[in-house]
Amino acid sequence: MTKCIASTALFALLLAATGASAQTQGAEARASALVAKMTLAEKVSQLQNDAPAIPRLGVPAYEWWNEGLHGYARNGYATVFPQAIGLAASWDASLLQAVGTTVSVEARASFNTVGAGHAHGRYQGLTIWSPNINIDRDPRWGRGQETYGEDPFLTGSLAVAFVRGIQGDDPQHPRAIATPKHFVAHSGPEPGRDSFDAVVPPHDLEDTYLPAFRAAVTVGGAGSVMCSYNALDGVPMCANAALLDTRLRKDWGFKGYVVSDCDAVGDIAAFHHYKPDDEQAAAAALRAGTDLDCGHTYASVAKAVRQGDLAGSVLDASLVCLFAARYRLGELGGDDTYAHLGASDIDSGAHRKLALQAARESLVLLKNAHDTLPLRSGLRLAVIGPDADTLETLEANYHGTARAPVTPLEGLRARFGADRVSYAQGAPVAAGVPVPVPETALRTADGAAGLVGEYYTNPGFHGAPSAMRTDRVIDFDWDRVAPVAGLDAAHYAVRWRGELVPPGPGDYVLAVHVDRCFDCTGHDPVRLFVDGKPVIADGGSDNSRLEAHLHFADGRPHAVRLELVHASRDQGVRLQWLAPPAAQLAEVDRALRKADAVVAFVGLSPDVEGEALQIEVPGFAGGDRTSLDLPAPQRKLLEHAAASGKPLVVVLMSGGAVALDWAKQHAAAILAAWYPGQAGGTAIAQALAGDTNPGGRLPVTFYRSVRDLPPFASYAMQGRTYRYFRGTPLYPFGYGLSYTRFAYAAPALSASTLKAGDTLQVSAELRNAGSRAGDEVVQVYLDTPPSPQAPRHALAGFRRVHLAPGESRRVDFILSARDVSSVDAAGVRTVEPGRYRVFIGGGQPGDAAGVASTFTINGKEVLAP
Incomplete structure (x- = not known):
C-alpha cells in the first residue's frame, strides 16, 4: 500500500545499500527505520490517539488529540478568537492565516513547557484537529458555528489560509500540523450522527462537499485529514477507500495521515453495522486509509x-x-526550530490585539435605519438581553480559557461610562434554559454587586482563605487554570457568600452548572444554600446542571452560599437561574426609564446549539434547532422594549442564522456579532460608538423560516444555500452594511473570449464615496451557461479592502479554469463552452452595488477530480 513512502522494507533496503543513516534520509526514512524495530503489539499501540511510550526504542508517549478551532484550546489560558463562523464573517483570508499562526505559536509554546522527547498529554501536542470545513448546508445544524459558512469557495479559501497559518512556511519543520475535518458530507443532524448515512448526489459531492477539502490539501498542504462519523451512500467514511485512498491520496496527492473522528472506527460495527465486529471494522478502516484511531478499536488489529x-x-x-509527522514536528527531539517559543508567547499583547481586530472584523451590520448607528455621544443606554453579560457567548465551543474576557455589558460601560448604562437581563435564552444569575440579583454584605468569594488551598475550607475578592457574577471558565494566584489549578475550594435579591415575587429555578470533563473519573462536588438551608448538595455526580425550585413571595434579599471543591478535571462553574418573566420585564422597565436608547443582546448560546447536546426544549433538539425563530422569551423581550418608544438596537449573538423577522421590521438597527471571543465586548462597543466601522459580511444565508428549507436529513443541495435557494431570504449570503458608501466603476476583463482551460483577469475600480473610512468586501460572482445543475450564482473571488473617505483602488482577480468550471449530474467537473457573466460588487448580483461584464469560452475541458 502506497502512502507516505513505498514500504518499510523498501526503505530498509535503500538504507542498507547506501550505507546512509536514517537521520540523513529524512523523516520518512527515520520513521521507516523505527517502525521496522517494533513488535506487533508496539505497532498496534501506536495506531491509537493516546500512543504510549516505547522505552526500549526511546519513543515517548504522545497524545495526538489537540484542538485549535478559534484559538489554542482546552489547555488553560490562551487567546480566544471569535468562533469560526465569526472569523468567516470577516471575509479576510489574511486574518485567518494570522489566527492560525497564533494557534500554532501558542500550541508550540505550551508544548515547549513540557519539552520535546517527553510525554505529552491530551491538548498538549502539536497535531491540531482543526479547521472544521464542513459546509454549513442547513442553519438547523448546531455545529454550523464551527465552520466557515455555506459556500465551498469561501470555505476553501479560508481553510487554505488557516492551514498555512497553523503549519508555517517550512513543510519539513511545521510549527504544528492542521487537520481539516470532517471528511466528508458531515453537517447534521447531531442526534444519530454515529449511524447517519448521508446520501449525496454525485453532482453535489463534487460541487459542494469536496472542494474545500481539495483546496486545504492541494493548495494549503494540510498534513492531516479527519474522517467523519457518517456513512456516505452506505459506506462509513473511515472505511471509504474510494474517498480516503482514491480521491484523497491518488487524485489529490495527499501525503499526510488520516485520523478518525473519536470512536468513528468503532461506529463502523456498532452503529453502521457495516462490519460484524471491531476486528473487521478496524481492518476495513486501515485498508481504506485511516491511519490513526481516535479511540481504541484498533486494539483489535493484532x-x-x-x-x-x-x-x-x-x-x-x-x-x-x-x-514521519512526529519527526517533522521535532516531537521526538533533535530539532530546535521553535525552541524559542515559551510561556510569554501565550496570550501575548500582540495576540490580544489580533483578537480585538478579529472581533471587529467579524461584525456584520444588517440594518441601520435613519443612521441610528453610530450612537450619539452622551446617550443614556439601557442594556438588556440574556447574552449581554455571559462568558459562554464570548468563548463558544472548542475554546481556550480567556484570561481577561470583556462581555458586551462591560464593553459598553467602559466606552460610554458606567453611569450612563443601566442593565436588566430581561429573559432567558430559551424557555427552560437557565442563564447566569445577573449582577443585579447578587449583593455583598456592604451593598456591592456580586458575591464575596473565599478561595482555599484545601478542599475542607480549613483555616483562612488564600484569597478573597468580590465576584460580580459566578460565571467562570477555569479549565486547567487556577482561579486566583497562589492556588494549585488541580486542587482548590471556593465559597461564595452574599445575598440573592429576586427582582420580584414568583417561582424561581436556581441551578449550578459545572462543565464536567467528559472522559474522566470523578467530578467536583458543589453545595448551594439559601437562607442557611441546603437546596443543592451534589457529591460529584455526572450531572452538569443541578437545580432547585424555590418560591419567593417578594423581592426581599435572601442569604446565599455556594461551595465548590475542585479535585477533578471539571472546567468551571456557573450559578444560574430561571426567573419569573413578569419580574424580569419589570426590571427591564426600570432600566428603560433611565435610558434614551436600548441595546438588546439577544440570540442563542452554546447551551442550546452545539455538538451532541442533551437538550430538548421548544426550538432545540440534541444541539440542533427545530426552528430558526428567535426564542419566544427573547421575542417578547424585544417587543416589550420597543413599546417604550425608544430607539432599539439589536445585537445578535449566535453561532447560526436566526430569523430576525420582527427585528428587521421594528428595530432601528441590527448588528450580528456571532460568538466574538475574548475581546467581543470591546469590539461591539467600539462599533456602536463609531470608533470603528463594521465591514463584515454574512457567510451564510439568513432564511425566514424552516418552511423555506428542504428536510434537514436531506444532503441534496437543491433548495439550499444562496447557490440553489430560489426563494427570498431575510438576509442574503454576502450581505452587510457600512457607515460609509462604496461605488464601483470601470469593469475590465483581460479577454472577452477564452479558450477552455485559460485563466481570466477581472478588475474594477472601487471608491469610498462616503465620509468615513471603512472596509468593503469585494465579491466576484460567476453566472455560468444555463444547465439543470447550474447554481444561481457562484462565488469566484473576494477581497477585503480598507479605504479612506474619497480613496479609490483598482481591485484585480484571477479566475482559474477551476473557478469557472461546472459539474454535471455524474459529478464530472468541466469547463463548458458558452457565454458567462461575471459580477464584481459588495454582495450578490441584485443585492449590492457593483458592475458586471460578460465573456465567452470556446471549447470544452474536463478537469481532474
Whole structure:
C-alpha cells in the first residue's frame, strides 16, 4: 500500500545499500527505520490517539488529540478568537492565516513547557484537529458555528489560509500540523450522527462537499485529514477507500495521515453495522486509509494480523506516516526550530490585539435605519438581553480559557461610562434554559454587586482563605487554570457568600452548572444554600446542571452560599437561574426609564446549539434547532422594549442564522456579532460608538423560516444555500452594511473570449464615496451557461479592502479554469463552452452595488477530480 513512502522494507533496503543513516534520509526514512524495530503489539499501540511510550526504542508517549478551532484550546489560558463562523464573517483570508499562526505559536509554546522527547498529554501536542470545513448546508445544524459558512469557495479559501497559518512556511519543520475535518458530507443532524448515512448526489459531492477539502490539501498542504462519523451512500467514511485512498491520496496527492473522528472506527460495527465486529471494522478502516484511531478499536488489529485477515504492511504504511509527522514536528527531539517559543508567547499583547481586530472584523451590520448607528455621544443606554453579560457567548465551543474576557455589558460601560448604562437581563435564552444569575440579583454584605468569594488551598475550607475578592457574577471558565494566584489549578475550594435579591415575587429555578470533563473519573462536588438551608448538595455526580425550585413571595434579599471543591478535571462553574418573566420585564422597565436608547443582546448560546447536546426544549433538539425563530422569551423581550418608544438596537449573538423577522421590521438597527471571543465586548462597543466601522459580511444565508428549507436529513443541495435557494431570504449570503458608501466603476476583463482551460483577469475600480473610512468586501460572482445543475450564482473571488473617505483602488482577480468550471449530474467537473457573466460588487448580483461584464469560452475541458 502506497502512502507516505513505498514500504518499510523498501526503505530498509535503500538504507542498507547506501550505507546512509536514517537521520540523513529524512523523516520518512527515520520513521521507516523505527517502525521496522517494533513488535506487533508496539505497532498496534501506536495506531491509537493516546500512543504510549516505547522505552526500549526511546519513543515517548504522545497524545495526538489537540484542538485549535478559534484559538489554542482546552489547555488553560490562551487567546480566544471569535468562533469560526465569526472569523468567516470577516471575509479576510489574511486574518485567518494570522489566527492560525497564533494557534500554532501558542500550541508550540505550551508544548515547549513540557519539552520535546517527553510525554505529552491530551491538548498538549502539536497535531491540531482543526479547521472544521464542513459546509454549513442547513442553519438547523448546531455545529454550523464551527465552520466557515455555506459556500465551498469561501470555505476553501479560508481553510487554505488557516492551514498555512497553523503549519508555517517550512513543510519539513511545521510549527504544528492542521487537520481539516470532517471528511466528508458531515453537517447534521447531531442526534444519530454515529449511524447517519448521508446520501449525496454525485453532482453535489463534487460541487459542494469536496472542494474545500481539495483546496486545504492541494493548495494549503494540510498534513492531516479527519474522517467523519457518517456513512456516505452506505459506506462509513473511515472505511471509504474510494474517498480516503482514491480521491484523497491518488487524485489529490495527499501525503499526510488520516485520523478518525473519536470512536468513528468503532461506529463502523456498532452503529453502521457495516462490519460484524471491531476486528473487521478496524481492518476495513486501515485498508481504506485511516491511519490513526481516535479511540481504541484498533486494539483489535493484532488479532486480525495474526489470523492473516490484515497484512502487516498495511500497519507499517500507516505507522510510517504517523512517525514521519512526529519527526517533522521535532516531537521526538533533535530539532530546535521553535525552541524559542515559551510561556510569554501565550496570550501575548500582540495576540490580544489580533483578537480585538478579529472581533471587529467579524461584525456584520444588517440594518441601520435613519443612521441610528453610530450612537450619539452622551446617550443614556439601557442594556438588556440574556447574552449581554455571559462568558459562554464570548468563548463558544472548542475554546481556550480567556484570561481577561470583556462581555458586551462591560464593553459598553467602559466606552460610554458606567453611569450612563443601566442593565436588566430581561429573559432567558430559551424557555427552560437557565442563564447566569445577573449582577443585579447578587449583593455583598456592604451593598456591592456580586458575591464575596473565599478561595482555599484545601478542599475542607480549613483555616483562612488564600484569597478573597468580590465576584460580580459566578460565571467562570477555569479549565486547567487556577482561579486566583497562589492556588494549585488541580486542587482548590471556593465559597461564595452574599445575598440573592429576586427582582420580584414568583417561582424561581436556581441551578449550578459545572462543565464536567467528559472522559474522566470523578467530578467536583458543589453545595448551594439559601437562607442557611441546603437546596443543592451534589457529591460529584455526572450531572452538569443541578437545580432547585424555590418560591419567593417578594423581592426581599435572601442569604446565599455556594461551595465548590475542585479535585477533578471539571472546567468551571456557573450559578444560574430561571426567573419569573413578569419580574424580569419589570426590571427591564426600570432600566428603560433611565435610558434614551436600548441595546438588546439577544440570540442563542452554546447551551442550546452545539455538538451532541442533551437538550430538548421548544426550538432545540440534541444541539440542533427545530426552528430558526428567535426564542419566544427573547421575542417578547424585544417587543416589550420597543413599546417604550425608544430607539432599539439589536445585537445578535449566535453561532447560526436566526430569523430576525420582527427585528428587521421594528428595530432601528441590527448588528450580528456571532460568538466574538475574548475581546467581543470591546469590539461591539467600539462599533456602536463609531470608533470603528463594521465591514463584515454574512457567510451564510439568513432564511425566514424552516418552511423555506428542504428536510434537514436531506444532503441534496437543491433548495439550499444562496447557490440553489430560489426563494427570498431575510438576509442574503454576502450581505452587510457600512457607515460609509462604496461605488464601483470601470469593469475590465483581460479577454472577452477564452479558450477552455485559460485563466481570466477581472478588475474594477472601487471608491469610498462616503465620509468615513471603512472596509468593503469585494465579491466576484460567476453566472455560468444555463444547465439543470447550474447554481444561481457562484462565488469566484473576494477581497477585503480598507479605504479612506474619497480613496479609490483598482481591485484585480484571477479566475482559474477551476473557478469557472461546472459539474454535471455524474459529478464530472468541466469547463463548458458558452457565454458567462461575471459580477464584481459588495454582495450578490441584485443585492449590492457593483458592475458586471460578460465573456465567452470556446471549447470544452474536463478537469481532474
